[in-house]
Amino acid sequence: MVSSLQSLVSGSMPDEQQRISEILEAGVEKPQVLFWQYDRAAVIMGCSQRPDEGQMRRSEAAGFAMIRRRSGGGAVLAGPWMLSVTVFIPPEHPVAKQNIIEIFSWLEQIWIAALRACNVPCKGVDQAMIDRSKTISQEQNLKWACYASLSHGEVVSEDGRKLVGLAQIRKRKGVALVSGLHLSPCDWQQLSSVVVDKPEQGSALEALNSDAQSLSGISAEVLLPDLIQAFTDRIPDDFCQATR
Template sequence: MVNSLQSLRTGSMPDEQQRISEVLEAGVEKPQVLFWQYDRAAIIMGCSQRPDEGQICRSESAGLAIIRRRSGGGAVLAGPWMLSVTVFIPPDHPVAKQNIIEIFSWLEQIWIDSLRACGVPCRGVDQAMIDNSKTISQQQDLKWACYASLSHGEVVSEDGRKLVGLAQIRKRKGVALVSGLHLYPSDWSLLSSVVVDNALQGNILEQLNSDAQSLSGTAAETLLPDLINAFAERIPEDFVRTKL
C-alpha cells in the first residue's frame, strides 16, 4: 500500500476547477484519478447558475469565493470537510463509451465498496429514491442546491441521506467524473444564507445529508488516507493515481 496522502492535492476550489479544465483541454491520454481536499471554504455553482449581485455581495461578506463549474447541477459549499475525487477517462476508453447511467453506476459501485471497506455504512440509490428526493426538493424550494436531491450513481447512508454527489464533464478529448464526499458535516446554513438569503433552508439540507465521520464513528483525518487507498485499490488497473 502506497502513502495515500502523497496522492492528495490540497488547494482552493478555483485551483481545482482550473486543473480539471487544463486536463480536459490538453486531452486525456490515459485514465487518471485526482484526489483533492479544499484548504478553504468556497461556493461553487452549476454551469447553468449565474451568481447575481446579491449572492456575490453575501459571499464577499462571508469571506467566500463564489465560482461556476463546467458541469451541471446546483450550488455546493466545499471546504476541508469534503474530499473531491475526479476520474479522467480517455474518449476511446470502454468506460467512456457507456451512457450516463452506466458510467455513474460504475463509479457508484467503486465508492460503495471503498466506503464500506473503511467502515462507512452506505448504499446506492434507485429510481424511486431519486423521484422522491426531487419531489422533496421541489416542495422545499431547494432545487438550487446540489445536495438537495439524488441522481443516478450517487451514494447515500443506509437511511437515505446523501453522502457522495456526482457530476460529469464530457468533452471531445476526454471525460471527467467529479465526485464529492462529505468527510464531516458541512455548514448548510452558511450555504443557504449566501445562495438564497435564507439560513433556515440549511436546516432542511442538514437533514437530507450525512457524512463519513458521523456514519463510521471514525475521525475524518483517520478516514481520509484509508478512503483514498480503498478507492485506488478498486479502480481498474489501467487507472493511476497522480498529482496532476
C-alpha cells in the first residue's frame, strides 16, 4: 500500500513533468502513485497549445514559468494551491486495458471517496453535465482553459463547479493518469491575463470552479495530509509510492 505524507514531493512544475517523462520512458514495471505540490506558480499549456511571444512575455512579467505538458487539454495555472496526483500503471495491468472512460471513472471513484472522507462534499459528472460545460466554455470563449469545461471522470462540487481535473498520457511502456486538485482558490485573473491577455475572463473561470478549502471550511494546510492519506487508503494494494 502507498505510504502517507512522506510520499509528497514539493517542487516545480517543470521538475514534475520531467519526472513523469522519466518514469514513462523507463517503463512502468509496477503500479505507482506520485503526489506533488508545486512550490511556485507556473503556467502549463496543453500539448497542442504552442505559446506565442506575447504569452511568454506576459508569463515572464508575472514571474511564472511557462511550459507545455505531454498530455492534452488547456492551460492551467498551478502553484502551492494545487495538489497533483499522478497514477502510473503498467501496460499489462487490468486497469490499463480499460478504455479512457472506464479508466477515468476508476480514478474518479477513488477521488470522490477520498474527498468525502475529508469532509469535502463532491460528486462525479455525467454526460449531460459534460455537454453543458462545453457549451458554456464555447459561449464564453474559454476553450483555451483546462478548467473551463468538464470531462469524464472529473470531480465537481455538489453544485457542479470543477474540483479535480484529469488528463492521460498513454505510452507503450505505461499509462500515467494525471489529476489536479485545487486545495485552495486559484487566481483565475492571472491565468487569463497571461494566456489570452483578458483578465476579465477570470471572473467567468472563477464561477466555474471551486476548491477543497472553500467546500470543507478546513484550511488547505490541514486538509493536505488527510487527503493524501485518504487517497492512499483507497488506492488498490498493489500500488506503491513512486520513487523520486
